[in-house]
Amino acid sequence: MTSRVANKTRLDILVDRPLLSVVTDILHDTRVTGHTVLPALEGEGAHGPWYEDQISGSQRKVMVICVAEPDTADRVLTLLQPLLDSHGIVVMTSQVGVVRGSKFA
Amino acid sequence: METLLSPVVLFFLLGAMATLIRSDLAIPETIGKAMSLYLMAAIGLKGGVEVSQAGFTPDLVLAALAGLALSFLLPVPVFFLLRSIGRLDGTNAAAVAAHYGSVSVVTFVTGVEVLTGRGMAPAGYMVAVLALMETPAIISGLLLASRSGGQALQARGKLLHETLANGSVVLLVGSFLIGLIAGKPGFEPIAPVFEGAFRGILCLFLLDMGLIAARRLRETRSLTPVLMVLAIVFALMNGLIGVLVGAGLGLDAGSVAALGVLAGSASYIAVPAAMRLALPQADPGLYLGMSLAVTFPFNILIGIPIYAAVAEMVAR
Numbered sequence: 001m002t003s004r005v006a007n008k009t010r011l012d013i014l015v016d017r018p019l020l021s022v023v024t025d026i027l028h029d030t031r032v033t034g035h036t037v038l039p040a041l042e043g044e045g046a047h048g049p050w051y052e053d054q055i056s057g058s059q060r061k062v063m064v065i066c067v068a069e070p071d072t073a074d075r076v077l078t079l080l081q082p083l084l085d086s087h088g089i090v091v092m093t094s095q096v097g098v099v100r101g102s103k104f105a
Numbered sequence: 106m107e108t109l110l111s112p113v114v115l116f117f118l119l120g121a122m123a124t125l126i127r128s129d130l131a132i133p134e135t136i137g138k139a140m141s142l143y144l145m146a147a148i149g150l151k152g153g154v155e156v157s158q159a160g161f162t163p164d165l166v167l168a169a170l171a172g173l174a175l176s177f178l179l180p181v182p183v184f185f186l187l188r189s190i191g192r193l194d195g196t197n198a199a200a201v202a203a204h205y206g207s208v209s210v211v212t213f214v215t216g217v218e219v220l221t222g223r224g225m226a227p228a229g230y231m232v233a234v235l236a237l238m239e240t241p242a243i244i245s246g247l248l249l250a251s252r253s254g255g256q257a258l259q260a261r262g263k264l265l266h267e268t269l270a271n272g273s274v275v276l277l278v279g280s281f282l283i284g285l286i287a288g289k290p291g292f293e294p295i296a297p298v299f300e301g302a303f304r305g306i307l308c309l310f311l312l313d314m315g316l317i318a319a320r321r322l323r324e325t326r327s328l329t330p331v332l333m334v335l336a337i338v339f340a341l342m343n344g345l346i347g348v349l350v351g352a353g354l355g356l357d358a359g360s361v362a363a364l365g366v367l368a369g370s371a372s373y374i375a376v377p378a379a380m381r382l383a384l385p386q387a388d389p390g391l392y393l394g395m396s397l398a399v400t401f402p403f404n405i406l407i408g409i410p411i412y413a414a415v416a417e418m419v420a421r
Contacts, residue, residue, distance in 0.1 A: 016389075018381040055373070055374065057374070
């Protein structure tokens with residue numbers, strides 16, 4: 001069972017919905033094979049509380065989840081680094097085991 | 106006082122009060138979004154039907170040109186006041202200024218309701234003016250940002266798409282054209298949905314906007330007292346400029362007041378998303394706080410009656 005699990009890096013990226021394409025462009029550029037976007041309901045950060053905001057849409061946040069090879073994940077982080085402050089992006093990484101490892105470049 | 110006692114305004118106040126007393130009253134976001142789409146489709150259709158009956162008049166062309174010019178130029182004085190009195194940096198001042206050149210659809214819809222109640226319904230073509238005023242302010246704001254040494258514009262191609270294909274603009278223009286093509290005979294079968302339910306849904310939407318505006322005002326950390334005052338000054342200044350321009354063009358009193366409402370309103374749908382993309386360094390708490398938490402309630406409660414009263418005095 002264990003031999004079927006491959007070690008990869010998971011990235012969880014919280015970003016404002018209008019800026020989602022900035023993140024997905026980086027994922028495409030670094031040839032991350034796939035990602036999932038989830039809606040975020042509400043939370044609180046350095047600038048105070050935020051909510052799912054479908055009226056203005058400008059502060060509506062989404063979570064981008066992707067799994068990649070550690071080297072690829074590093075390249076994603078390198079490209080995201082200059083944008084973290086200016087674009088208000090939050091990134092978390094974790095080591096995960098995945099089945100069908102060949103699906104996650 | 107009559108305006109303040111209309112159900113539309115009272116529902117807005119109910120929403121604001123519910124937030125201030127920390128009630129758990131809430132309207133699901135998806136329903137709020139659906140009501141917003143309904144209102145835009147309804148106002149677009151009705152405007153198109155009215156223009157199909159009245160035809161393309163010189164007043165329509167004049168009002169459209171005035172709307173374009175106002176949307177493009179109003180951000181300029183706003184920008185310099187924000188820089189000098191508000192003490193904002195160039196990027197934030199430009200982002201906020203863009204909001205004050207663009208328009209609020211809900212303020213316009215509420216304004217039309219109030220004006221109609223006063224017997225001064227604006228011309229149907231004002232819906233087209235509304236749609237035209239959504240986007241020039243975005244360009245103006247970005248020019249102000251780049252000229253003031255702000256950050257380089259981000260994602261130009263995406264921004265152009267966001268600006269031209271913005272959902273509210275597409276729906277407003279599209280439903281206006283549908284109304285124009287269908288005319289009164291085509292509109293009659295669908296009137297029960299888009300006309301019969303209009304006021305009730307507007308009341309519910311204003312309830313939602315009251316909740317949202319008061320929550321933003323309560324929780325904003327970016328607004329200073331000076332910026333709050335400026336948010337009211339901008340509404341009055343721009344609104345009165347709109348009224349004077351409309352009167353100068355010789356529009357009817359209702360359309361003059363509507364142009365004042367449009368000029369005095371600030372966007373919180375089309376522009377915030379565009380600014381978030383184009384000027385990500387600008388603080389959304391600032392521009393949404395000013396436009397949504399201060400200017401919008403001010404216009405609903407006080408601004409619209411003022412623009413209407415001044416329009417009655419100065420219009421033909």
